[in-house]
Amino acid sequence: MLADILTRSLVDVLERPDLRVVAAGLMPELDISLEQSFQLGENLLSEPHSVTGRACLKLGEPCLRMPGLSPTFLRQAVELFRLLHNGADARLASFAAARVAALFHALDTNAVNPLPQELALCAGDVPDSTTLLSLWGALKKHLSNTPEFTEDDAKRLRPVLVRLWHVMAPAETLMSGGGDSRLAVDPETGLNKYSCSHRPRPWAVTFGSSTASSLSERGFGGAEFARCMMMNALLSKQDPDLVQEGIVRSARAGIGRHYGLPEDAVLLSASGTDCELAVLALVAAGTDRPVSSILLAPDETGSGVPLAARGRHFAGDSACSTTVGKGELIEGFPEDTQLFGVTIRNEDGTSRPLEDINAECSELARREVKAGRHVLLHRLDQSKTGLAAPDMETVAELQAELGEHLSVVVDACQARLSPSRVSEWVRDGLLVMITGSKFFTGPPFCGALLLPNVILEKIPAFSLPKGLKSYGNRDEWPEQADRHALNNGHNIGLALRWHAALAEMDALFSLSDSLIRQRLNDFMTEAVKLVEASPTCTLLPVGKPIDDGRWDAVPTILSFLVEDPKNPDVPLGLEDARKLHRWLNADLSPWVGEGEAALLCVLGQPVPVPHPLVNGHAGALRLCGGARLVSGEPSHEGLDEKQRLQRECADAKRVLAKLELILENWDVLLDANPVPRYAPLS
Numbered sequence: 015m016l017a018d019i020l021t022r023s024l025v026d027v028l029e030r031p032d033l034r035v036v037a038a039g040l041m042p043e044l045d046i047s048l049e050q051s052f053q054l055g056e057n058l059l060s061e062p063h064s065v066t067g068r069a070c071l072k073l074g075e076p077c078l079r080m081p082g083l084s085p086t087f088l089r090q091a092v093e094l095f096r097l098l099h100n101g102a103d104a105r106l107a108s109f110a111a112a113r114v115a116a117l118f119h120a121l122d123t124n125a126v127n128p129l130p131q132e133l134a135l136c137a138g139d140v141p142d143s144t145t146l147l148s149l150w151g152a153l154k155k156h157l158s159n160t161p162e163f164t165e166d167d168a169k170r171l172r173p174v175l176v177r178l179w180h181v182m183a184p185a186e187t188l189m190s191g192g193g194d195s196r197l198a199v200d201p202e203t204g205l206n207k208y209s210c211s212h213r214p215r216p217w218a219v220t221f222g223s224s225t226a227s228s229l230s231e232r233g234f235g236g237a238e239f240a241r242c243m244m245m246n247a248l249l250s251k252q253d254p255d256l257v258q259e260g261i262v263r264s265a266r267a268g269i270g271r272h273y274g275l276p277e278d279a280v281l282l283s284a285s286g287t288d289c290e291l292a293v294l295a296l297v298a299a300g301t302d303r304p305v306s307s308i309l310l311a312p313d314e315t316g317s318g319v320p321l322a323a324r325g326r327h328f329a330g331d332s333a334c335s336t337t338v339g340k341g342e343l344i345e346g347f348p349e350d351t352q353l354f355g356v357t358i359r360n361e362d363g364t365s366r367p368l369e370d371i372n373a374e375c376s377e378l379a380r381r382e383v384k385a386g387r388h389v390l391l392h393r394l395d396q397s398k399t400g401l402a403a404p405d406m407e408t409v410a411e412l413q414a415e416l417g418e419h420l421s422v423v424v425d426a427c428q429a430r431l432s433p434s435r436v437s438e439w440v441r442d443g444l445l446v447m448i449t450g451s452k453f454f455t456g457p458p459f460c461g462a463l464l465l466p467n468v469i470l471e472k473i474p475a476f477s478l479p480k481g482l483k484s485y486g487n488r489d490e491w492p493e494q495a496d497r498h499a500l501n502n503g504h505n506i507g508l509a510l511r512w513h514a515a516l517a518e519m520d521a522l523f524s525l526s527d528s529l530i531r532q533r534l535n536d537f538m539t540e541a542v543k544l545v546e547a548s549p550t551c552t553l554l555p556v557g558k559p560i561d562d563g564r565w566d567a568v569p570t571i572l573s574f575l576v577e578d579p580k581n582p583d584v585p586l587g588l589e590d591a592r593k594l595h596r597w598l599n600a601d602l603s604p605w606v607g608e609g610e611a612a613l614l615c616v617l618g619q620p621v622p623v624p625h626p627l628v629n630g631h632a633g634a635l636r637l638c639g640g641a642r643l644v645s646g647e648p649s650h651e652g653l654d655e656k657q658r659l660q661r662e663c664a665d666a667k668r669v670l671a672k673l674e675l676i677l678e679n680w681d682v683l684l685d686a687n688p689v690p691r692y693a694p695l696s
Contacts, residue, residue, distance in 0.1 A: 027084050031214035035235045037092045048074030050155045051087035071095055082127040090115030102249035104161050108153040112136040113182040140175045143168040178248055185241040185510055186212035192507030193284045193459035194329045204692030208458050209599050211692050219665045223640030224571050224618035226458040229514055236517025237510040258504035259489040265512035269462050272519055274437045282490035283461040284333035284508050286427035289447040290322035292463050297421045299476035303388035304350040308378050310394035312355040313622055324351045334501055336484040346479025354378050358401050363624045365555055372408040379412050383419045393424045398621045400557040400571035429453040432564040443468045455640045456515025521645035531565035533644045540663045548670050550577040570639040575632050579677045584627045591620035591633020597676050597683055599690035606679050612694045615669040
């Protein structure tokens with residue numbers, strides 16, 4: 015049928031950002047005479063590798079009659095098309111596509127139509143062989159050429175499905191696993207506990223890369239491409255373990271490519287906090303002395319970092335889906351690890367002089383080594399509010415003085431650093447923690463530890479804590495690591511999250527350093543002016559990185575306090591700042607009838623900051639520049655440099671305008687307490 019027969023609702027389905035990525039290159043056609051939800055063209059099975067996609071995917075009358083199910087039907091059709099197009103067995107591909115569609119349907123917060131039985135039965139455990147045989151009666155209708163499927167075929171197929179069922183899922187479902195409970199998506203809101211989505215959310219104005227970001231179309235496409243490659247390999251009867259190991263190792267290799275490191279120098283972890291456990295495990299394994307860990311800005315690192323730095327469980331569950339006891343010592347980690355926190359702010363919230371921080375770190379390190387302990391010194395670059403300490407000169411002096419009794423890890427989890435700088439540190443013997451989920455704007459929970467040669471050479475002799483089984487798999491660690499301390503499984507969610515982040519990194523680093531610097535500097539200069547011009551915002555001092563010509567000399571985190579609407583000249587306390595942060599990301603139009611109340615805005619989560627006028631802590635919100643600001647988004651298409659900058663600055667102004675709107679309607683919103691959702695309520 016011609017495209018002009020498509021209903022408005024079906025056009026809307028095709029324009030959904032997630033389905034637009036998944037169905038890229040395909041143009042489904044509507045055939046209202048078709049009784050089933052869809053059918054694939056006759057030439058698909060006979061000539062799978064010559065199909066262009068057009069005229070091979072027809073949507074049927076149920077898509078018009080049940081518009082609430084049309085996204086699910088389209089998702090099933092596209093999945094089946096892709097698998098068959100790559101030569102998969104039609105029977106195995108049909109059940110895989112049904113499974114993917116059923117899980118996709120569960121992600122839609124506004125899905126009201128019940129699933130047809132052939133999909134509903136694929137949403138849970140693998141159906142028994144008798145049920146598989148009965149389901150085939152419905153699934154085969156989507157194929158023009160129907161292969162035979164007998165009772166014996168069903169019995170042979172079921173063990174294959176059992177082995178693959180857990181990875182037969184949409185990318186967005188897989189990416190919500192392999193971390194801890196903070197990754198779980200609330201079915202009512204479509205967001206996780208970071209108020210982020212593993213689906214593209216282009217209608218949200220996003221400057222929150224210091225905390226977490228929803229995926230862009232580019233990032234989602236990177237994860238989906240990797241998932242499709244995995245599915246094609248699995249359904250072509252390649253060894254499932256080798257296929258899954260391959261997708262994990264390809265993520266490690268991709269990270270290494272950007273930092274000039276071999277795959278074995280990249281250790282994957284579910285988060286920056288998980289990285290902290292890996293660091294302690296490696297350092298403790300390499301010394302006979304008890305470890306003293308010097309941690310910078312405990313209040314500005316992740317909340318679980320102080321626990322992980324002492325080898326303790328930092329949440330109630332772990333990346334390997336293990337229930338653990340928060341705060342308890344992890345098996346095999348030394349009990350005598352000590353932690354020393356070094357603050358980077360004074361009691362009034364101002365930044366401590368760098369020379370004072372350097373002196374305190376040096377004094378602690380020397381004292382602990384003299385006491386017969388091994389020091390693990392953290393250099394923070396950067397904190398949640400953009401500060402860095404101690405300086406690298408102090409680190410070098412301590413390395414020369416304390417020698418083998420000092421290990422240094424750079425907490426670069428914000429990833430606001432030039433890869434060339436990071437590579438230099440690794441070559442100089444420093445461990446470096448990074449994530450793909452901050453500056454690079456990949457999804458939450460993708461961490462990595464970059465290992466210097468001095469560690470890699472010793473890893474074969476290290477006996478690692480057995481408790482690491484709760485947090486890591488063998489394919490995430492270097493080949494020669496202690497296999498008895500790690501799982502045999504595969505964290506596909508972690509791998510896909512990294513593939514999403516790698517898509518953003520590829521786009522960013524395809525640009526010259528000078529262009530990256532220019533775009534960051536142009537925007538951040540204007541953003542400072544906007545925050546300073548706001549009548550209710552007070553900008554905190556911005557950290558000033560060393561400027562040796564690289565792009566990371568541009569500060570990309572603007573932290574600011576917001577005036578309490580009930581107490582002029584007093585900043586919002588931490589809890590009220592958290593409310594403000596949530597309401598910025600929510601559609602307020604049911605309660606506020608002015609301004610852009612429906613606009614969804616994402617800033618960095620409030621950071622606790624000491625303040626003399628606040629009982630407890632004030633909450634500093636953060637407006638951040640991230641990779642997408644530089645590399646662009648679909649909405650930037652056709653804009654020149656000046657227009658791009660104007661668009662981004664206009665968006666930042668809209669965020670600050672909504673902030674003012676919230677303050678003006680504080681009492682109303684306090685009663686309503688709106689909740690962020692994946693999309694505006696309309």
